[in-house]
Amino acid sequence: xxxxxxxxxxxRLPLVRPFRTSCxxxxxxxTFLLHxxxxxxxxxxxxxxxxxxxxxxxxAAGAERVLLDHLVPRVTALPRPGAARIAAAMAPVKGxxxxxxxxxxAILDAECRAHAMPLGTYLGAVRDRVAAGVSVxxxxxxxxxxxxxxxxxxxxxxxxKLKIEPGWDLEPVGAARREFxxxxxxxxxxxxxxxxxxxxxxxxxxxxxxxxIEQPLAEDDVAGHVELAKxxxxxxxxxxxxxxxxxxxxxxxxxxxxxxxxxxxxxxxxLEARRIHDVxxxxxxxxxxxxxxxxxxxxxxxxxxxxxxxxxxxNDISASSRYYAEDLTEAFELADGCLSVPDGPGSGVTxxxxxxRRHSVATRKLYQKR
Ligand code: OSB
Ligand code: MG
Numbered sequence: 001x002x003x004x005x006x007x008x009x010x011x012r013l014p015l016v017r018p019f020r021t022s023c024x025x026x027x028x029x030x031t032f033l034l035h036x037x038x039x040x041x042x043x044x045x046x047x048x049x050x051x052x053x054x055x056x057x058x059x060a061a062g063a064e065r066v067l068l069d070h071l072v073p074r075v076t077a078l079p080r081p082g083a084a085r086i087a088a089a090m091a092p093v094k095g096x097x098x099x100x101x102x103x104x105x106a107i108l109d110a111e112c113r114a115h116a117m118p119l120g121t122y123l124g125a126v127r128d129r130v131a132a133g134v135s136v137x138x139x140x141x142x143x144x145x146x147x148x149x150x151x152x153x154x155x156x157x158x159x160x161k162l163k164i165e166p167g168w169d170l171e172p173v174g175a176a177r178r179e180f181x182x183x184x185x186x187x188x189x190x191x192x193x194x195x196x197x198x199x200x201x202x203x204x205x206x207x208x209x210x211x212x213i214e215q216p217l218a219e220d221d222v223a224g225h226v227e228l229a230k231x232x233x234x235x236x237x238x239x240x241x242x243x244x245x246x247x248x249x250x251x252x253x254x255x256x257x258x259x260x261x262x263x264x265x266x267x268x269x270x271l272e273a274r275r276i277h278d279v280x281x282x283x284x285x286x287x288x289x290x291x292x293x294x295x296x297x298x299x300x301x302x303x304x305x306x307x308x309x310x311x312x313x314x315n316d317i318s319a320s321s322r323y324y325a326e327d328l329t330e331a332f333e334l335a336d337g338c339l340s341v342p343d344g345p346g347s348g349v350t351x352x353x354x355x356x357r358r359h360s361v362a363t364r365k366l367y368q369k370r
Contacts (some may be wrong), residue, residue, distance in 0.1 A: 001114060003076050003107075005037040006367040008064060011325050011359045013295060020138040022165035022193035024054040029293050029323070032060060033351075034067075034366075036106040041112030044351055045102045046298035048265025055191065056098060056239075056266060057291075063099040064364075071096075071103050072366050083108035087271065097243060104269040105301060113346035118304065120348075122272075123274055125307030129338040133159035133314035135189065135291065138168050142175045149176055150295055152322075158337035159185040160213070161288035165193040171206055177208045185314065190213035192240055196224045199231045200314035211313070212237040212259050225256035235259050239290055239345050243267055245275035252283045259313065263290035264305060265298070266278075273305055281310040291316035296329030300347040305343045328355050 010032045018027045036043045044357060053059040074089045075081050075143040081089075086104045093100075113120050130215040134157040149160055160180075162172060169188070176186060187210050194216045202216060212235045217224040219240040229236050237259035242248050245319050251257050253304060260280050264273040279285045290304040292298070299317060306315045318341055327351040332339050342348025 001038045001080065001082065001111060003036060003081055003338070003367065004039060004369045005365070006072055007035050008067070008167055008364045009033040009035060009354070009356065009360050010362040010364070011328070012361055013166065013326075013328075013359050015293070015323060016325055018137065018322065018364040019293065021055070021189070022138075022191045024052070026050070026168075026293070029062070029295070034062065034106045036110050036248070038110050038114070039112035039352065041110045041346070043082045043113065043346060044297050045105035045109060045301070047102050048098045048263070048292040048294075048298070058096060058098040058173040063096065063102070066096050066099045067103065067299070068366050069100060075103055075107070076367050080346070081107060083111050083271070087268070088206065092323055093294060098265050101265045101267070101269035103158065104271065108270060109301070109346040116345045118343050119270070119301060119346055120304035120307045120343070123270060123304055123308060125304060125341060126309045127307045128341050128343065130303050130306040130311070130317060131158050131314040132318055132334055132337060132343060133157055133161055133185075133316060133338050134318045135161045135290075135316045136163065138163050138165065142172055144182075146175060146179050149180065153184075155319070156284045156334050156337045157289065157318065159187065161187050161214070163188055164188045165189050166198070169355070173208050173210070176351070181295060182209060185211050187211040187214065188275050189239070190216045192216075192218050192322075196221075196227055199228055202228070203231055206233040210234045214261060215239040215241065216293060222251055222254060222256045225251070226254050229255055229257070237261050239263065240266070244301060245279045247288065248276045248279045252280070252285055260285055260287045261294065262287050264302060265292055266290075270301065270305055274308065277308050277310045286310070286312045288313035289315040289317055292306065293323055295324065296320060296327040296332060296349050297347065297351060299332060300329065300342050300349040303339055303341045304347065326355055328359065340365055
């Protein structure tokens, strides 16, 4: 497989409702796609970050720079740039997992398409449907929150995740538990908003029977999570802290978490994501697939990953309508609380030219074979 063209397509899609977390407030998804054309097939991937480094240290302009100057030249210099060799070629460049994930994923998508193989099959999928949860942002009022949740439950989502922060935790969580009853699979995500000195406060969440509390403390505070885990009954799940299979193995061994959120973009791509899955399965740690408000392009690939056997908890992979009035691919729809794993070659979805035209703001060439 020879790479002929790599281009970046900057896109802006309005969200159907604003999404607020302890670290950011978004009304649109502004990101970029990577389109790789080879002599055998084309591939697509979606940058997981945002224009500002508020969730992840990486951000769109920085990722574009590192791709253009450091990653694309290394990968296009390979005599046979197969997906399995991409990570090694990029390894001399430190960090930047989201930029690396983008390039590896687009090439992996092209490679799977060239072999008419679904990405899920390549990764080791064991199911064709994946349980869909929904991540609910911070709202201005509790009635507004309850209204939002009740809409999602009516649609059939099987698990609700509430974003929390200091000042928006016990009250909204308690209100949701009272309103929807003990049968609701409910969990929270703090996106690093607390510190270990909040342990007594966080312990009060125990009474609400949450499935998990996601990333209460800072990204680099694995030791803090170990201490917090001793004080809470609610299982701790790590998101931001897990950047690799090695991180996952260490966090599990130290007792920092009992659940892991695997986000392919954050960990450098689907191959590392699969290694994290394997480490967690080996330790009996349940995993689920996180999201970055992906369009259908990234979501299709997340579905392929979430079809692996260790993904036993509902995922942050929701229907297209939860995010966008118009998606960039055929819309994903919820059926019995699940989304179907695409079964076509590669990610199994087609980028719709008209939708892409409506939502793209610029295209920039990163490489052309001469
Ligand atoms: O922490 O899981 C998170 C979105 C942006 C940044 C961080 C997170 C999220 C989500 C969205 O929770 C989940 C989704 O894509 O449905
Ligand atoms: Mg999270």
